[in-house]
Amino acid sequence: MSELEVGGPVALIGAGKMGGALMDGWLALGLPGSQLIVRDPAAPPEISRLIVEHGISLNPEIEALAARRPRIVLLAVKPQMFADVLPSLKPLVAPGTIFVSIAAGISLAGLEALLGAEAEIVRAMPNTPSAVGRGVTALIANAHVDAAAKTHVTALMSAVGEAHWLASEELMDAVTALSGSGPAYIFHMVEAMAEAGAKLGLEPDMAMALARATVAGAGEMLHRSQLPAAKLRQNVTSPGGTTEAALKVLMGEEGLARLMEAAMTAARDRSRELGN
Numbered sequence: 001m002s003e004l005e006v007g008g009p010v011a012l013i014g015a016g017k018m019g020g021a022l023m024d025g026w027l028a029l030g031l032p033g034s035q036l037i038v039r040d041p042a043a044p045p046e047i048s049r050l051i052v053e054h055g056i057s058l059n060p061e062i063e064a065l066a067a068r069r070p071r072i073v074l075l076a077v078k079p080q081m082f083a084d085v086l087p088s089l090k091p092l093v094a095p096g097t098i099f100v101s102i103a104a105g106i107s108l109a110g111l112e113a114l115l116g117a118e119a120e121i122v123r124a125m126p127n128t129p130s131a132v133g134r135g136v137t138a139l140i141a142n143a144h145v146d147a148a149a150k151t152h153v154t155a156l157m158s159a160v161g162e163a164h165w166l167a168s169e170e171l172m173d174a175v176t177a178l179s180g181s182g183p184a185y186i187f188h189m190v191e192a193m194a195e196a197g198a199k200l201g202l203e204p205d206m207a208m209a210l211a212r213a214t215v216a217g218a219g220e221m222l223h224r225s226q227l228p229a230a231k232l233r234q235n236v237t238s239p240g241g242t243t244e245a246a247l248k249v250l251m252g253e254e255g256l257a258r259l260m261e262a263a264m265t266a267a268r269d270r271s272r273e274l275g276n
């Protein structure tokens with residue numbers, strides 16, 4: 001990834017779990033550290049290491065940051081902090097600077113209220129696999145974001161995975177429930193599989209190793225194969241065999257589909273609440 005593809009420096013406001021995952025992914029894919037600027041009063045140790053290693057500018061004064069004319073300012077603090085943090089970033093509002101908020105719940109209108117109605121703003125919902133170049137991000141822009149700006153935001157986010165522009169902002173809460181939070185559901189599935197394996201008599205470490213490898217392998221098949229998930233599932237399911245016995249439980253009336261719908265509805269509702 002070069003400066004040209006993103007159109008200028010990228011300022012990251014908040015280098016925690018998600019901001020750090022994005023930064024990790026961008027650096028691994030070749031964004032030069034000289035093109036990144038980070039503001040975070042206490043970045044986690046692993047991120048601080050990357051900042052030093054890549055010579056990234058850390059916590060410049062707001063005027064010095066404005067003078068760098070960042071092309072993209074990526075807002076990655078907790079949604080609950082936006083009202084405190086965003087007004088201090090107003091000196092960065094300028095034609096050609098795009099604010100990309102990854103906060104769950106906070107609407108474009110809410111962001112405009114904090115940054116000013118003239119600000120160029122994109123809402124994005126990435127996920128943590130961005131750290132390994134396998135993220136997926138959904139995007140929606142306000143009226144000030146032109147085609148060139150969308151191209152630059154797409155370049156930045158698709159550098160760490162897939163990027164999809166949404167037709168309507170309303171969909172962002174559902175996206176957050178699915179792909180934003182989704183990696184956690186899969187990691188929990190690994191925990192649940194390992195725990196069940198241990199209850200069936202495996203050593204806990206062995207159960208965890210098998211569970212991790214199984215989910216990682218299945219994920220890689222989903223990534224590489226054009227086959228629908230249902231077909232990949234059927235390919236494991238020998239008639240009258242063990243998988244069929246398990247799926248009778250998982251796919252039963254009280255099974256995973258119902259549980260997933262309830263879980264994702266709770267996430268969608270929480271995303272809505274965070275915006276209020």
Ligand SMILES: NC(=O)C1=CN([C@@H]2O[C@H](COP(=O)(O)OP(=O)(O)OC[C@H]3O[C@@H](n4cnc5c(N)ncnc54)[C@H](OP(=O)(O)O)[C@@H]3O)[C@@H](O)[C@H]2O)C=CC1
Pocket residue numbers: 013014015016017018019020039040041042043044075076077078079081085102103104125126127128180181
């Ligand atoms: N985690 C995820 O998988 C995803 C998160 N998001 C969104 O990303 C955002 C960040 O979430 P997450 O990374 O999990 O949270 P974290 O708390 O890990 O990251 C936020 C970071 O911002 C720092 N920070 C606090 N105050 C400031 C400030 N004034 N200026 C700059 N940085 C500051 C925090 O420091 P300190 O810890 O010292 O307060 C922390 O390092 C949220 O809005 C969330 O909705 C979106 C998609 C996925």
Ligand SMILES: O=C(O)[C@@H]1CCC=N1
Pocket residue numbers: 104176180181
């Ligand atoms: O849990 C959260 O609120 C954030 C948003 C999506 C993933 N993590």
